[in-house]
Amino acid sequence: MIHSLWALSAAAAWPLLLTCAGYALASFLRRGKTRRFPRLSEAFLLGCVLVTLVAYVWLACFGRIALAAWTAGTLLLLIAAGWGLRLAWCDRRDHGRVWRRRWRAAPAAVGLMLATFAAMAVYAGSAGLSRYDARAIYGLKAKVLADGGSVWGEDFMDVHRAHFHPDYPLLVPLLEAEVFALRGDGDDLGVLFLSLGFVAALVGIIVAAAERWGRRSAIWWGVAVLAIPLVHGVGEGAGLSGSADLPLAALLAAGLLSLAEAVDKRSHSAAIRAGIFLAGAVLTKQEAFLWLLGVAAAGGVSLLFRRGTESQAIARPVLRAAACSLVVLLPVLGLFALVHGPMPASPYYRSYTAALDPAWLVQLEGRPAHVAGFALGELVNQAWGYLWILVVGVLCLRRRQPMNRHTLFLRALLAVMALGYTTIFIVTPYQIDYHLHTAFRRLWLQILPVAVLVTAEQLWATGWTSELAAAVRRFQEARIDPHASDKQRVTGPATKPPLKRAG
Amino acid sequence: MTFTDSTATPIQPGRRGHDQPVVYHSRADGWVRRAALLLAIIAAAAAIVGLVFPQRWEYFGLRVSLRHFDWPATLAIVMGLVYAAKYPRPRGLLLRWQQFLLGLHACWKEWGIGRRLVLVVLIVHGVVCLARVNDLIETGARALVTERTAFCRDRDRQDASLTVYDRLVTQTRQEVPEDARILYEGHWESVVFAYDVYPRRVFLTPQNWRRLAGEWHCSRWLEAKTGGRMETSLERFWVSRIPRQNVPPLVFAEQKGLDYRVTYDPRHPDNTSIEPLTDAP
Numbered sequence: 001m002i003h004s005l006w007a008l009s010a011a012a013a014w015p016l017l018l019t020c021a022g023y024a025l026a027s028f029l030r031r032g033k034t035r036r037f038p039r040l041s042e043a044f045l046l047g048c049v050l051v052t053l054v055a056y057v058w059l060a061c062f063g064r065i066a067l068a069a070w071t072a073g074t075l076l077l078l079i080a081a082g083w084g085l086r087l088a089w090c091d092r093r094d095h096g097r098v099w100r101r102r103w104r105a106a107p108a109a110v111g112l113m114l115a116t117f118a119a120m121a122v123y124a125g126s127a128g129l130s131r132y133d134a135r136a137i138y139g140l141k142a143k144v145l146a147d148g149g150s151v152w153g154e155d156f157m158d159v160h161r162a163h164f165h166p167d168y169p170l171l172v173p174l175l176e177a178e179v180f181a182l183r184g185d186g187d188d189l190g191v192l193f194l195s196l197g198f199v200a201a202l203v204g205i206i207v208a209a210a211e212r213w214g215r216r217s218a219i220w221w222g223v224a225v226l227a228i229p230l231v232h233g234v235g236e237g238a239g240l241s242g243s244a245d246l247p248l249a250a251l252l253a254a255g256l257l258s259l260a261e262a263v264d265k266r267s268h269s270a271a272i273r274a275g276i277f278l279a280g281a282v283l284t285k286q287e288a289f290l291w292l293l294g295v296a297a298a299g300g301v302s303l304l305f306r307r308g309t310e311s312q313a314i315a316r317p318v319l320r321a322a323a324c325s326l327v328v329l330l331p332v333l334g335l336f337a338l339v340h341g342p343m344p345a346s347p348y349y350r351s352y353t354a355a356l357d358p359a360w361l362v363q364l365e366g367r368p369a370h371v372a373g374f375a376l377g378e379l380v381n382q383a384w385g386y387l388w389i390l391v392v393g394v395l396c397l398r399r400r401q402p403m404n405r406h407t408l409f410l411r412a413l414l415a416v417m418a419l420g421y422t423t424i425f426i427v428t429p430y431q432i433d434y435h436l437h438t439a440f441r442r443l444w445l446q447i448l449p450v451a452v453l454v455t456a457e458q459l460w461a462t463g464w465t466s467e468l469a470a471a472v473r474r475f476q477e478a479r480i481d482p483h484a485s486d487k488q489r490v491t492g493p494a495t496k497p498p499l500k501r502a503g
Numbered sequence: 504m505t506f507t508d509s510t511a512t513p514i515q516p517g518r519r520g521h522d523q524p525v526v527y528h529s530r531a532d533g534w535v536r537r538a539a540l541l542l543a544i545i546a547a548a549a550a551i552v553g554l555v556f557p558q559r560w561e562y563f564g565l566r567v568s569l570r571h572f573d574w575p576a577t578l579a580i581v582m583g584l585v586y587a588a589k590y591p592r593p594r595g596l597l598l599r600w601q602q603f604l605l606g607l608h609a610c611w612k613e614w615g616i617g618r619r620l621v622l623v624v625l626i627v628h629g630v631v632c633l634a635r636v637n638d639l640i641e642t643g644a645r646a647l648v649t650e651r652t653a654f655c656r657d658r659d660r661q662d663a664s665l666t667v668y669d670r671l672v673t674q675t676r677q678e679v680p681e682d683a684r685i686l687y688e689g690h691w692e693s694v695v696f697a698y699d700v701y702p703r704r705v706f707l708t709p710q711n712w713r714r715l716a717g718e719w720h721c722s723r724w725l726e727a728k729t730g731g732r733m734e735t736s737l738e739r740f741w742v743s744r745i746p747r748q749n750v751p752p753l754v755f756a757e758q759k760g761l762d763y764r765v766t767y768d769p770r771h772p773d774n775t776s777i778e779p780l781t782d783a784p
Contacts, residue, residue, distance in 0.1 A: 116636055123643035129698075136694035143701045155704070160712060160759070162687060162697035162705040186701065227632035234642055347746050348716040354744075363737055370734070382635065386628035393621050429741055433733045434720035464618055471613075472606035476599075 007183045008125060011190025014179050015044065015197030021077050022047025023084035027091075029269045029276075037091040041204025043084070044197050045254050046273075048247075049280035051077065051178065052171045053332070056283065059170075060338040064150040070181040102207075105216040109223045116226050117200065120240060124196045127234070128188035134242030136164035139188060141173035146180035152342055159346040167343045169336070171283040172244045192240055195247075199231060199239040202250040202449065209257050209453055213460035216469065221456050230383045230445055237442035238383075244285045245442040251281040252291055253449035256413075259295075260406055262321035263314070271321040275328030282332060287446060290420055292329075298413035305408055314405060350429035360429070367426045374436045375422075383441055394455050394462075401461040410457070414450050421447070536589035543582035550575035554641055572641035577634040667772045668692060671765070672699045678777055679703055679763050686756050686780065689767035690715060691722055696767070705765075708755045709748040717742040756780050 025046045026038030054073065058065055065073075088095070103110050129139045140163060144155045156166045176191050203222045210218035226232055234240045255277035262271035281288035299318060306314065345351065354360075379388045403411075421443045428435045459465050550572050557570040569575075584600070587593075593601045611619060679685065684704045687693050688711060697705040707715070720733060752764070762781050768774040 116639075119636065119640045119643055123639060123646055126643060126646040132695060135698040140694070140698040140701065143698065147702060158706075160706050160709065160755075162693045162707055164694035227629070227636060229632065229635035229638075232639055233635060234639065240639075348712045350716075350741050360740055363740065366734070382631070385631040385635070386624050390621065390624045390628055393617070393624055397617050397621065431720035431733065431735060431738060433729050434725055437725060437728055459621075462618075464621065467613075468606065468610050471610045472603050475602045475605040475609065 004187075004189065007185060007187060008190045010182050011179050012125065012193045014175075014182075015193055017077060017081050018047030018051065018175075018197070019044040020047070020081035020084040020088065022050060023088050024080050025050055025084075026273075027084070027087045029273050037094045039204055039208055040095075041201040041208070041250075042254060042273075044201045045251055045277060045280065048171065048175055048197075049251070049276050049283070050080075052174050052280065052283050053335075055174045056170070056332075056335050056339060059151055060335055063152045064148050065145060065177075065181075066148045067181060070146070070178065074178065074182060101215070102219050106219040109219040112223050113203070113219075113226055116232055117196070120196050120199065120232055121193075123234060123240060124192035125190060127192060129191055129242045130234075131236050131241040131243065133164075133236065133244075137168055138172045138176060138242060138244060139191075140164070141166075141168070141170060142176035142180055142191075143186065145170070145173055145177040151339055156343055159344060159348065165349065167340055167345070169244075169283045169285060169288075170339070171280060172242075172247060176242075192242060195240050195242055198247040198250050199226070202231070202239075202246060202253060205250060205253045205257060206449060206452055209253070210456045213456055214465060214469075217456070217460070217465045221452065225448070225452055227385075228387055228448070229385060230441060231448070233383070235383065236438070237445060243442065245445045248281055248284045248288060249446045249449050251277050251284060252288070252446065253453075255281060256295070256450070259321055259325065260409075262324065263317045266317055266320070268320075268324050271324030272328055274321065275325035278325060279329050279332035282329070282336060287443070291417065291446075294413055294416045294420060297416050298409055301412040301416070302405060302408040306405065352424070352427075352429065355427045355429040361427065364426060367432060370432055371422060371425045371436065374440065378440060378444075388451075391451050391455050394458050394464075397458065397462040397464065399458065399461040400463050403461075407454075407457050407461075410450055410454050414447065414454055417447050417450070532589045533591070536586055536591075539582045539585035539589065543579050543586060546575045546579035546582060550579055550637075554644060571638075572644075573634045573638035576637040576640075577630060580633060581630065667769060667775055668696075668767065671767055671775055671777075672696065675700045675703070675765060675777060679765075683763050684759065684761045686752060686759075686761045686764045687711075687767070688752075688764070690769075691719065692767065696765075706755075706759050706761060708752055709746070709750055713745050713747070716745050753780070 019040060020043075022043035022045065023038060023040070026043045029046075030038050051073070055065060058069060058073075062069075129135050145151075149155045151170075155161060155163060172194075175194055176188075179191055179194070180186060180188075203226050206225045207218050207222035210221040229235075230237070231239045231246065237243050237245050239246045255274045258270050258274035258277060261267060262274055278288070278292065281291065299322075303315060303318070378384065380386055424443075425432070425436060425440065549569050553569045553575055554572040560567045560569060587597050587600050588604055590597050590601070607622075611622065614622070675685075679700070681702050684706065685700070687696060687705045687707055689696065693705065693707055693711075693715070717738065720735070720738075725733070750758070755761075756764070762779060764776075764778050764780050766774060766776050
């Protein structure tokens, strides 16, 4: 009993330790002209990437992490966490002010958020890894690494070993491995607290990003993301499943947000932060490479749609931010190649590059219709609710604000990634039903943050949220006269703002 | 809120005097309120029964299935909100809720069809999401009280074959030493088995891998999802590219230094077995 309590506490404390350590790094990267206190979501993600990068350097040098190295790493992390805690204590007034402001702006939203997180914590504290990918891909790697297994040994190199996709990136397995190594009993109870941390980070990032379109609505957008069944759920690929899709989505969202800050404020530290987040994404899942191409393509497209002088004015900060991010990203790609390069490509998994063979492509005439039919079926279900119908509906409303460059970029990115993933499903070498049923939702979960931000911006630009807020404010003082005629029954205060008919 | 006719009863304002809005409720609102309260109580009771004693109940030939918490709890919450919307003497949060609904109602009247549709979809989406959050509460509560086993950790996966798998994992953990190397004969669960019995190392013969590589889509859950209608004519293109290496299991076991053979056959549980390959205990 005492042992399992200790094991559970260790697992629950691990995300907090990562957040504290990441806070120190985040504070360091927030120095300079954009000095402001770091967000906790950002700190958690930076902590995760920091630990993974150190572990990757170690693996690139020695191929394995022995128990002594795990222990030494944890001690170093404790020191960093102590430093981060001290910095966070110094910023406590700022954090307190932010949380008080949020509570006052939307107490119901904050309450709903806390209640959902409490339910998630109960599940994370009482269940281990139960889903297929979480165990076959990430959990097994974590156990091997925690046990001091070599990435160049039999576990990762022998194609006949029962190991699902041994060449997958190691961010999630390394973070889980630290829990296994610390506890030493091989039990996975409480490992899902790590997934809970990623869900919280994603929600925090969405709130931070949506704040530019209204403080109160930003909190509700956080609730909206958290309430999506695939975010808080425990099904295959969902937030609490132990898969890497939601961590990837969180890291990509943080990277994009930092990139936008780097361009807006001409901030080098924000660009470096973006580089770190995108590097973390690369170490989380292979799809991150596709995202890097997507970001470049969307950036190009959004520059093309601006007028000549505007394009020239924005091109320089964009290139500067991209260069700063690449300074971080390129060494990480080298590290990735060092660790994963020697792993052999198993002949028992089908290759996507081989799927570009014309002999295969000519056979796929029925695939686009199949994928489109499946996608239509996914518009409404228990995993998404009515989210995608909502996104499409909101995008059909008429805007009252012009699009700025961020909006253009986000929309271009959404379109590019949706197109990219659809193309993957069309050319996939795997049986199409198998691949659609096992991967479609997970890939769209990666797009979710961008889709939510596009929707939030569009709703703000159409005036939908502001009209609703104005009407609610108006009726805080409203009187209802029971003796008036129908048209005059509901009357507001004298300063009633006009509501325009639209849409 | 639609309040009012000449017979309506004026409801007194909230805490402090005339600054508070005066809200009138009609008699119909009273009936709606009572019905909502009744439904909320029934749904809440059904939710609690579904959480604590999940089973089908049969009374006088009438069968009632109370096995889940999610939708009954959602119905209880929604009816609670309807009750709050019609509450005659609103104060504090209730008053704010009614004021919010008045604002929403005003917007509804002003808005065009597009904005109204967005509002409707948002509300429906919110209700579905609420049900899923309640489902998470149910899953968490069950995980708290259920003994953790290898695979059957959720209520929807406890079928017979997985129970066989569970027994196999438990038996392997008990009978096979931790440093053993296992030759596994099975299907898509092999890679999960490798996790479940770690630190024992699990290997598959080339022919087993080949079969697996050609049949990732051959699983009962996918058959259930697609109704058995799967396009498999394109599979030949890839199956023909998988290396045709055939090594007898015992030869493979000797090459890899394997100590045990574990066989899993969900369709024929009697064929599921654990056997040592060497004379060593």
